Amino acid sequence: MRPDLMEILACPVCKGELTLTVAREDAGEVIEGSLYCAACDETYPITEGIPNLLPPDLRRAMEAEGAPAAPAHGSHE
Amino acid sequence: MTTEHADDVRSAVRERYGARAREVAAGSAGEGASGYASTLYAGEAEALPEGVVSYGCGNPVAIAGLQAGETVLDLGSGAGLDCFLAAKQVGPSGRVIGLDMTDEMLALAETNREKVGVANVEFRKGVIEQIPLDDASVDVIISNCVINLSPDKDAVFDEAARVLRPGGRFQVSDIVLRRPVSEAEQADMELWSACKSGALVIDDYTARLRAAGFEDVEVLVPDSTGAEDEPAWVSALVNARRPGGAGTGQPWVLPGGRHIELLAPIGLESGACRGDSTSACC
Numbered sequence: 001m002r003p004d005l006m007e008i009l010a011c012p013v014c015k016g017e018l019t020l021t022v023a024r025e026d027a028g029e030v031i032e033g034s035l036y037c038a039a040c041d042e043t044y045p046i047t048e049g050i051p052n053l054l055p056p057d058l059r060r061a062m063e064a065e066g067a068p069a070a071p072a073h074g075s076h077e
Numbered sequence: 078m079t080t081e082h083a084d085d086v087r088s089a090v091r092e093r094y095g096a097r098a099r100e101v102a103a104g105s106a107g108e109g110a111s112g113y114a115s116t117l118y119a120g121e122a123e124a125l126p127e128g129v130v131s132y133g134c135g136n137p138v139a140i141a142g143l144q145a146g147e148t149v150l151d152l153g154s155g156a157g158l159d160c161f162l163a164a165k166q167v168g169p170s171g172r173v174i175g176l177d178m179t180d181e182m183l184a185l186a187e188t189n190r191e192k193v194g195v196a197n198v199e200f201r202k203g204v205i206e207q208i209p210l211d212d213a214s215v216d217v218i219i220s221n222c223v224i225n226l227s228p229d230k231d232a233v234f235d236e237a238a239r240v241l242r243p244g245g246r247f248q249v250s251d252i253v254l255r256r257p258v259s260e261a262e263q264a265d266m267e268l269w270s271a272c273k274s275g276a277l278v279i280d281d282y283t284a285r286l287r288a289a290g291f292e293d294v295e296v297l298v299p300d301s302t303g304a305e306d307e308p309a310w311v312s313a314l315v316n317a318r319r320p321g322g323a324g325t326g327q328p329w330v331l332p333g334g335r336h337i338e339l340l341a342p343i344g345l346e347s348g349a350c351r352g353d354s355t356s357a358c359c
Binding site for chain 1: 084087088091148172174178183184187196199200201202203204207208209210211212214215239
């Protein structure tokens with residue numbers, strides 16, 4: 001994701017502001033990192049350039065049912 | 078709807094579209110994509126690389142009258158086709174955000190974005206019932222045959238109204254019902270993810286959009302044939318506008334009433350969304 005998109009991104013739960021932490025960048029795009037909502041004390045991962053802004057309960061449910069929530073950590077192919 | 082039921086619907090939808098994305102990645106467009114994407118996007122999508130497929134039932138970009146510099150949100154962006162077409166229309170000063178909950182589709186969209194080489198498209202993983210964007214941050218919402226898949230459509234409409242700027246437009250293609258379908262059909266998850274049993278009856282669609290605060294609500298479908306065996310399901314173009322913002326809202330019908338002419342060819346005659354209860358339309 002491009003950091004300049006941050007200005008309109010919001011927490012899916014409280015719609016509050018998110019704080020970006022960059023772990024890896026490439027050509028001005030955030031490849032790995034996270035978005036933190038202080039109001040919810042919730043961290044949303046950025047994996048392979050795509051922020052995962054699923055509501056946390058749904059994200060955990062999807063992880064539990066085996067959907068690859070973080071493809072970077074292991075390929076299923 | 079219970080939470081459990083909503084989870085079942087989401088799982089069925091993710092499974093179906095995840096499988097389709099894998100088919101595309103493996104070199105086959107798969108069920109539902111071949112044949113009519115070229116009809117829907119005649120002349121527009123030809124320049125796009127292989128793998129940029131659509132499972133939609135219409136081409137909302139064609140009717141959205143997008144202006145340079147606008148911010149566009151695509152609900153259920155799939156492989157990204159509508160996003161790329163929208164990006165071209167809003168130009169470098171505008172931007173397009175594609176929202177999808179399926180990992181495989183997001184990966185495919187991201188790959189396509191690199192192939193197409195557009196800088197002003199971004200994909201987000203999320204659900205359309207809880208949109209991860211600020212209030213009043215979007216000029217136009219587009220969506221192509223996705224809202225009928227949602228287990229909580231009122232939440233989708235409420236969230237759409239929230240993220241749109243005053244005067245912002247909601248211009249989507251969707252599957253709607255001319256008449257109610259049976260409870261047995263409603264309960265069938267496979268049908269649901271094929272855009273059938275989750276569809277709203279036209280008047281219900283209109284009423285729910287109004288309840289969410291939209292005005293100038295219009296659900297356009299081809300005239301009924303009056304035939305007894307006429308399918309309940311039909312592709313529709315839905316227009317609505319968030320009130321306010323005098324002068325900021327663009328005309329939501331193209332000059333000369335072109336939306337009517339654009340409606341007619343949208344997959345209805347080409348078999349994209351047949352009325353029988355077994356074929357997928359998106």
